[in-house]
Amino acid sequence: MTEKEPIGHSHVSSSVIDTGLCTGCGACVGLCPYLRTHRGSTVMLFDCDRDDGRCRRYCPRMETDWDDLQQALFDASEITPELGAFKGLYMTRATDPEIRSRAQHGGTVTALTCLALDEGLIDGWVVAMEDTPMQPRSTTAFSKADVLAAAGSKFANAPAVAEFNRVSAEGQGPLGVVATPCQAMALAKMRSHPADEDAARVARLKLTIGLFCGWTLDWRKLRELVLEAVKGENILSMDIPPSSHACMQVETDSGVIDIPIDQVNGCVRGCCDYCTDMTAEFADISIGSARSPEGWDVDRHWNQTIVRNKTGEQLMNLAKEKGILEFKDVPPENLAKLKSAAMGKKRNGQANLRRLLGEDNALAS
Structure with missing residues (x-):
């Protein structure tokens, strides 16, 4: 009789946590009493002998069938190899001066989250904020004041999915999450294949706004x-x-x-070397800083925004209708440059995974 290969919690521990692949997204936290977030990392408090578990099901670093996941959530005809699902690229910024003054760049993320709250589309947004300088934590924003308090980029990670797990188990209203690419993938895995005990709370997730991300810092x-x-x-x-x-x-x-x-x-977290998603492909809308021939003095006040599906398109159309966002023409070369950068991220991440785990390891495919 051969020894059964671990497929549950112990597999997550040996394949993801112990190898340094864990992103600290928090997808497993709050679902299992043995897993906790501590100082930016996910830690295992006790061993677990379950053959399967939600930790494995939702972890963005476990085996993932990208094609299956994309087709479960997006229009297959709009999926591109470089950027994932793609309905359009826009240059945007908030029209609200208060938002612009508090935002990192164009304030598009803050403007859209406030709009969704104002229109009753979302009751609460999972966001990151800092009580201690450069040490963000995840929280849920229920008002414009809450959102503004969390405005601006955080260069370290916060376990957004752990906060979603917490808040989605309380109340009944619709929720949104502002997510990094790894967090957006974990949420997508929840949405596409929720465990029976999670189906009701996961159904509360109505919007995911993804953030372009090259890496996060320790x-x-x-x-x-x-x-x-x-x-x-x-x-x-x-x-x-x-x-x-x-x-x-x-x-x-x-x-x-x-x-x-x-x-x-030198501050980049090691897990980010293995990431293959620069543009948060599993979000409804993805947003990053702008690039154009006008230069950084102009671009720093704008965002590049990718709309990925009908949910994202409806929110963008509402923002245009309400005058929440200002739009300008996207430079013709931007899409090709964005695709090239995203594909470069994929290739580098895959190459690093193969070097770490071996050519035949399922996690490196």
Whole structure:
């Protein structure tokens, strides 16, 4: 009699957590008493002998049939190899001056989340906010004030799916999540193949807004790096401009401090080396910073926005109808550049996975 290969919790532990692939998305947290989020990572408190479990079912780093998942959630005729489901690319920014003043770039994410709350489409949004500098946590925003308090990019990860698991088990209303690519995939796996005990709460997920993401940073390393650079100055904002600038910019009361990107790269979490999704392909709408021939001084106040399905299209149309967003023409070369960057991310992630796990490992396919 041969020993049965583990397929449940122990497989997640050995294949994902122990290998450094775990993204800390939180999909397994709140569903299992043995798993917790601690200081940006998912940790296993006790061993589990279940043959199968929701941790394995929803984990974005376990085996995933991308074709099956895409076709379950999107129009198959609109799926592209580089960007996933694609209905259109837009250049957008919020028209509300208050949102623009609080936002990282164009404020499109904040504007759309506020719109969905105002129109009653969503009762609460899972978002990330910082109580401690550079150490974000996930919370649920129920008002515009809550959303504005969470505005701006967070360069470290927060376990958004764990917060969704928590809040979706309470109440009855529709929910939305602002998600990184790995978090959006976990939510997509929940939506497409929910466990029986999760079907009702997962059905509350009505909108996922995805964030373009090249990597996230270890908050401890980031905080050490930034605090050393600012030398006691009050930090007003942080940003990473296009690669030609080769730096992270930290705005303080005394001006802008540039931190060389090589130093920032030393803070990148190891799990991000294995990511193959730059544009949050499993969201309804995906949003990132803008790029155009006008240059960063202009682009930093705009977003690039991908609409992926009818749900996203309806929200964008409502934003246009209500005057919530301002639109401008997308430079003709942007789509090709975005596709090239996204495909480069896929190839790098897949190559790194094969080096880590071996050519024949199912997780590397």
